[in-house]
Amino acid sequence: MSQLSRLISILTLLKSKRLLTATELAQKYDVSVRTIYRDIRKLEEAGVPVYTIEGRGYSLVDNYTVAPVQFTEKQANALITAQHIVNQSKDVSFVNDFSDAMTKIKSVFRTSIQEKSELLSDKIRVFNWHFEEFTSDALSEIQLAITNFNYIEIDYQKLGDTNITFRKIEPCAMYSAELKWILVAWCHLRNDYRAFRIDRIRHFKILSEKFEDRNFSIKDYFASCPFEDK
Structure with missing residues (x-):
């Protein structure tokens, strides 16, 4: 993974999680803790409001917004496949909430990726051979x-x-x-x-x-x- 890709990924993680330690980040990206320290400095130099809580980790200033995430075709396909699997769930609330989330996610797909993901969706089927009448909505x-x-x-x-x-x-x-x-x-x-x-x-x-x-x-x-x- 290039440094730029890693910086974007770290920024996305910081936005989605409250606190991350340098050790956790180093293990995730298979780099040294020193490399993570340099990455954090790069983000700070770029104007990203990263702050450090001594002994606990890094976080972002509240209300900081990150530019919309761009999905690759393979990532979009993984989400489409996951939706087919989720649709086999026996819980109505889970299926509905995931469907609503996917509608929002698809809205940021590039047009070409959205068209291909819809094509793939029509070509996927997931079967459940162990049918049970019990369902839930909790x-x-x-x-x-x-x-x-x-x-x-x-x-x-x-x-x-x-x-x-x-x-x-x-x-x-x-x-x-x-x-x-x-x-x-x-x-x-x-x-x-x-x-x-x-x-x-x-x-x-x-x-x-x-x-x-x-x-x-x-x-x-x-x-x-x-x-x-x-």
Whole structure:
């Protein structure tokens, strides 16, 4: 990667993330920390308002705007392909929100790339041979609860169980398996972490009440070989 390409990429990352350390950037671009220091100075010399928080990393001054991003044809194709995969999701809110986001993204495609991406879209099909009637419409709201640390109250029905149980949970993370979205949460009924299939949540309510961050690590969670609370 050329220095110019790296500078543009670093600028885009700084705009999209609150804080980035020199070490994180060096690892991402496979360069030395000294090289990152020089890159940051280049950005500053070009008038980019980068500021340093001692011991924490780099960020940009609030409200600084970056020129519209230009997508290559391969990047546009990757997004078009991703949309076809997302459309197989069993959560309506996720599909709709991604579609709205893609409409905005496509608006910055160059005309030639937009025409080719539409051509490619007509030539892609993604099949799901394991059909299930269960769907959900909660993913987008639950994602907000995860990042804002809001409690959720749910009525949950396990697989093969006619009973519905009430749970108050602290949403921590989510993953997808076989086109099903799984929510990992601290369950106050079980007093432990549990995994809930989102399509089996019969009713949910996001509470304004906040919970304290338990510093949940999804990597450590999977290392313990958890089982879904089906």
